[in-house]
Amino acid sequence: MIPAADGVDEDKVMEVALEAGAEDVVSEDGGFTVKCQPADFVAVTEAIKGAGIAIDEENSNIGLVPNMTAPVSDVAAAKAINKFVDMLEDLEDTQDVYTNMETTDEVDAALEAEG
Secondary structure, eight states: EOOOOOOOHHHHHHHHHHTTTTSEEEEEETTTEEEEEEEGGGHHHHHHTTTTTTOOOOTTTOOOOOOOOOOEEEHHHHHHHHHHHHHHHHHHOOOOOOEEEEHHHHHHHHHHOOO
């Protein structure tokens, strides 16, 4: 994640990142997210830093991002999936759990309201 800052615009971030091997730069609230292959992570990170662009190193990591998401519009299904993911995360040998579930705003609101 690249936090928004004076003098850092999407064109500059995209130019540096793509030249270093990144696949995409996504503009988000509060900054930019750069997507690349895990093997290119260090090279892309170093190129961005070398261009004088600050990186949020605490939140910059290699993770799995789904190519396709599975929309979930049912609150009960979303609760069941979240419960299953929580159970997997609680296993001693589990390091990371990923899902391709994409919930609607209504489902997010309902889940948040239930706590």
